[in-house]
Amino acid sequence: MRAAYIAADPAKVALYRDRLSSLPWFMRCLNEPIARRANRENACTGRFWEGRYRCQALLNDAALLACMAYVDLNPVRAGISQDLATSEHTSARRRLLNIDPEQLLKPVAG
Known part of the structure; x- marks a missing residue:
């Protein structure tokens, strides 16, 4: 109706x-x-x-990276996790888990 x-x-x-x-x-x-x-x-x-x-506009890459770091560090600051590697549901943890150890040993091309 x-x-x-x-x-x-x-x-x-x-x-x-x-x-x-x-x-x-x-x-x-x-x-x-x-x-x-x-x-x-x-x-x-x-x-x-x-x-x-x-709300804050992220106007450049530096501001975006600072925001990402702030968000990823929140669980550590809140005492929910000890460090980024144990911080569930963060992009930092996901990236840390997917690091290829061989890539860490290669020199950075300059």
Whole structure:
């Protein structure tokens, strides 16, 4: 019944099509229930994500590498793992596990 009501209104159809193709809308729908539950469990109010996350443009290769190092070192800083080699779910660990020992012994061409 609700689908027929929406389908009968071209403006609603256009609105829903726009929302279904919008990543920000999806993230809002995903994050809102999580934030409400976490606030309820922690008996707090306000924005759940406030002050914890920020967005920054990575404008060059150096900034990208610094960001990658920061992310890969998070489990070590948090005490979840002892070092990068034991840090699960990181790209650094994946790269370390795939190093060819023979490649380490070859001189770098200059």
